[in-house]
Amino acid sequence: MKNRSCRQAAALAVAALSLAACGTGPDHARGPNQPAVDAAGAAREFTAEEKNLALAPGHSWPADPTPKSVADDGHGIVYQPGYGTTRADLFWFCTWERRFVDPGTSDADRQATLNTMLTVRSTYFYKNSLEPADKKFFDGILDSAGLGDNSKVQNDIRNCPADSQ
């Protein structure tokens, strides 16, 4: 009985030492890796999404939508699936935003442009890439545009890539 207790104590000591050794690593749960695509994969998403969207007149899609594949520190960058699709949706939306605020756009064209902008709600970006709070903010841009106030659209254009001009 005493020997058994000793063995149990020894086993516990070994277990404790093992745990201490494991403790040199991060004290956090390890789960499955998140799905990811590389920069080329994100570019393929972008190009695929282009086929679903018509840019505002006078605009064209970027020749190379590939995002950065390597960070400044030399490590690779991967992207959450949907990143490229989201960037394409935003590029498309930017072209229509620019048309909406263009002083040369007629009232009739501006209304038609607004109607196109509102279809953003059927895009991957709107449905999948916005947290509720961010969706609420984005809806505010659309709502103000619907009321004839283009200030929030004008402000949002500051987020647009230069090549959507």
Place this chain on the structure above:
Amino acid sequence: MRKSTRAFGITAMAICAGIMAASPAAADCVSISGTCPNNGGWYTSSNVRYVSGFLNYIGASFNSFPDGMQFYIIDSHGTSHGVINASSSFQYLSWGDVWVGESFQNRYGNAGYDWAGYSFSGQETY
């Protein structure tokens, strides 16, 4: 270790709650979580976030934060802002140079450590 992690988490949530109570419609304080990618690389979220409040900063705090992990944001033009290293307390990612309506995305990684798969969780304020 677990106890202090929990304490950090409670602190982080208190900061979030305080900000929301101060102006519930003027700032977003949202939960964030993720898992470090393989090979010490960087993982870029596809979620697009908008600075919505009167705050002139973007910040984050964490309930759990793997050693060696780094967390920062990239603006819509690809410029990176702020880096949080191995800390659970609230830190600024961008201070004074953000504007209401500015969009950004989160990027994080484990900076060369072979600890892929370790997850984090926390809150982001913007």
